[in-house]
Amino acid sequence: MPSAIETAAYGDLADHVSPDGHVGEHCIVEFSVRRNPPDDCSDIVTLGVAPEQREYTTPTILTFRNAHVGRILQTDHDPEFNFLPWSIAGFHSTELGDGKWSFQLNCDSLRIDWVADWPSVDQGA
Secondary structure, three states: OOOOHHHHHHHHHHHHOOOOOOOOOOEEEEEEEOOOOOOOOOOEEEEEEHHHOOOOOEEEEEEEEEEEEEEEEOOOOHHHHHHEOOOOOOEEEOOOOEOOEEEEEEEEEEEEEEEEOEEEEEEOO
């Protein structure tokens, strides 16, 4: 069963998430973390997500405001992995209350954790 964030990110294709939570059919085609002006105490995390078979089409863009990136863990330091796209192994979300959510993105040998507001979702064209 897809998580809340997978449902938001994958839209109609969320049904392709396997029962054990493995996606594998979607990838990250854009990734950025930048300061949230004028606040400068939080970040904006932006992800571009697309089905692997259509990774070069217009991605779904998720923008997470008031973000606080916790951990970025890379277990395999192969330089080739630094280049996008990254296959998504799992994308999880937990509601924390007061409008905040915890997110965990797992891509092959990379794991990124952050807390943020629920993202705005632009399904593209």
